[in-house]
Amino acid sequence: MALLEIEGLHVEVEGKEILKGIDLVIEPGEVHAIMGPNGSGKSTLSYVLSGREGYEVTAGSIRFDGHDLLEMEADERAVAGIFLAFQYPVELPGVSGMTFLKEAVNARRKAAGEGDIDAMAFLKLVRAKAKGLGITDEMLKRAVNVGFSGGEKKRNEILHMAVLEPKLCVLDETDSGLDIDALKVVSDGVNALRDPARSMLVITHYQRLLNHIEPDKVHVLARGRIRRTGGKELALELEQKGYADFVEAA
């Protein structure tokens, strides 16, 4: 059974149609990349999947791991296994990184009928995951994303992903604003999470991220629809030719 099935999805934002009929099927363990020019609807797709308010689905359906996703609140989707790595991670003044992650972990445990995680076990878990991403104890104690550099924020997103172990990782322009060193750290972190039971949807404008996170399939999203689907070589082709063909072909 497919992990994610999107059928005929139409989405409006403030009365304007952004997604105009998306069909997409992702099997467990697959990594799909969605590439496209700015304004093509890439981020909209990530928000619709994660349940952000303000995105009105006017037609179509999304099934995720046996759930009708559109009937679920954002927190229920997260607990069911959808994870969005934000393009612009939000700063939470006054909420420490550890408190935030512990709340997220305990929300999952509660849904599974388990008690809160043991404080020592939690610390050990987070430290183990943080180490590979170069995230220090000091960063974990600080308020979430407050005063973090762009690279630190993206690494922090991957830490959340590693700790929460989702079934579907949606990476929204995770490479934006990163230098090559940070890009490698982030990509290594993502690759470490590749698993036959875990799927990924990598949204990006540029091919460079896909040198590090190798996709099984590449889709071109333009003007609200998937215009072409291919293997990883499609990304290379786009890198050379750009999106002109898709933007202009009205």
Added chain:
Amino acid sequence: MTTDTNTLPLVAGEDPAVLAAGAPDWLAALRRAAIARYDAIGLPGPRTEAWKFTGLNAVKALTPVPAEGVPATELPPAVAALDGPRIEIVNGRLSALPAMPTGVEVVALDDPAAAPEWVRAHLGSIASFETHPFTALNTAQLAGGVAVRIARGAMPEAPIVLSVAQAGGGETATIAHPRVLVVVEEGGSADLVTVFQGSGRYIANPVTEIAVAEGARLGHAVLQAEDAEAFHVSMTALKLAEKSTYDGFVLATGSKLARHEVRAELDGEHIEYAINGVYLGADGQHHDITTFIDHARPHGTSHEMVKGVLTGTARGVFQGKILVRPDAQKTDGFQMNRALLLSRDAEVNSKPELEIYADDVKCSHGATVGELEDDELFYLMARGIPRGRARALLVEAYVQEAIALIGRAPVRDAFAAVASEWLDRHVAGVSGSGE
């Protein structure tokens, strides 16, 4: 019909004229002047600018009797756990006075006639009653309370807790006029935690006068946790000398209607003054925080961050005025008032004022009123945290950010615990009421 004239004296208990008759000259003169002033200005009405957001009709409707008996109150556990001496004022009078650390002197004002020189030098000279009827009333009734002196260079380690409690009535309200004088002498440094509490219906009208001498420091955290049936109108008046520091904070959680007013005269160079605070209002509570900062001399710094959280039909009022006199060059003033409205029926009035007569100063002020940020809420929910819990976490963080401004760690921790406890009762699990 309500008028601006004195329709309800609120004068209960001893007749001020009688009181004045038996007092020494200096005190009798002070009381007579105060009652005369009170008679002249009366209680504020709707046309009184300083009180336009805080109506007093409910107070004026009362015919209070003097507070007596034992209030059913207990200090919040986190405050009770503070490791310091505890002075207790009940119904306006000193009721418990433990042994004080070296360098700290406490005298009861029950017999102001016997007051030492340091009391006479300051009592009634810091809190002006010229334009403030409640201060005039308190001064006219001046017969109880305490004076605390931190001697020159003394630095008691543990915070001194001053518990001010009042027994209210059922049908009939009570009234009390607690008076506190704090004098920190040259180079002294202390921390004071004042807690206002009570039970039943009552009007609490406390006045606190604080003098901080050259190079001295006072950390002063006030918890206003009066009964939900109570009216609280308080004045804290400060006079600060050169190179002194005042680190002030107010956490207001109690009362049906409360006004917490703080007036500070920065009468020396290089003074560091802070008056930060948080008010938490639920149901029909009314919180008013009114402050006046008078920068009279150069190189003064003032920091004011006041945050409010309002649910239900609660109302918040912030009035903050900063005056920078011509001589107060190089003043650095920061003022910010934020309010978080968690329900559609909550309301806030914010009136920041800057009045600057010096040309080389740095002053900023601002005010924000709003709901929780959607993108913050979504970020938490996208990690699996349910909406109600996400809201509670964000509100808690918002409040604790202000409480973090309290300088002394044990006091900060105690106030953080008190605020958390309030938020647990009033915000946690309240989901979507503002959506």
